[in-house]
Amino acid sequence: MKAKINAMLLLILIVILPLRIVPTDGDSSHTNIGAFGGFGQYAQISRGCEGQIVDKDKIPFSEFGICIDHKTQSPLRYGIQASYFTFKELTEHWDEEQAYEIKTSSTENIIAAHPYANFEWKHFAFGFGFLFTNHTLLFSGDADEDIAKGMTSIYVRGGSLNKIYVDFSLSHMPPLLSGDNFRMGVGHRYPNFDLWGGIGYGMYDSIGLLFRSKLHLQKNLSLDIYSRFNEAARIYEYTVNMGLTYRFNK
Known part of the structure; x- marks a missing residue:
């Protein structure tokens, strides 16, 4: 796992070093096309009636996806995000001959698509969409399967992007599945990069600390970094998720 993280850091350096960092243009009409990918793990924990931990496992996963959106000269921005998510699903069954429970794992894949629309003003923005998947969502709990395979997404921002702002999202931003379902935080846009930090909760066992950054590598090219971290039952x-976005101006 340490080797994977080192490889990610090396990739960032390879991408950044040859490029000149410059600010992006204003809010004119444009189209963004991007791709992202990453990996991580979450805890699958079984608890007893009094909250005691009965069993726990580490579940590794990876996610890769693409995004495309178009910002009109009006406040409207619309687009679609899609991702391919792979994880290990653990199942348990009782072995009659050995008289004990056997745990097996299988690779499961989730394909997700998320069409959405945002209305973005200088000091306020809101958006909505729908997240479609071909598999019961990991954070759906005991929800009905039909509901668990799709859900409405929401996004709200208060404050100017060029100053300090706060925002809230529910299944609305990439990474679609390995990123937390619920996210809330504070951000600020600087001339050459954007920074955002907050908390989130989703398929993970516990609330996590989130970090998101966008580095403007060239006038129309940016590097997006998303990470989250917490500890649950040790x-x-x-x-760790990264992506590149290219902006086509009108």
Whole structure:
């Protein structure tokens, strides 16, 4: 796992070093096309009636996806995000001959698509969409399967992006599945990069600390970094996700 993280850091350096960092343009009409990918793990914990831990496992995963959106000269921005998520699903069954429970794992894949629309003003923004998947969502709990395979997404921002702002999202931003379902935080846009930090909760066992950054590598090219971290029952739950976005101006 340490080797994977070192490889990710090396990739960032390879991408950044040859490029000149410059600010992006204003809010004119444009189209963004991007791709992202990452990996991590979450804790699968079984608890007894009094909250005691009965069993726990580390579940590794990876996610890769693409995004495309178009910002009109009006406040409207619309687009679609899609991702491919792979994880290990553990199942338990009783072995009659050995007289004990056997735990097996299988690789499961989730394909997700998320069409959405945002209305973005200088000091306020809101958006909505719908997250479609071909598999019961990991954070759906005991929800009905039909509901668990899709859900409405929401996004709200208060404050200017060029100053300190706060925002809240529910299944609305990439990474679609390895990123937390619920996210809330504070951000600020600087001339050459954006920074955002907050808390989130989703398929992970516990609430995590989130970090998101966008580095403007060239006038129309940016590097997006998303990470989250927490500890649950001495298991580190985390994800490291990166992507590149290219902006086509009208």
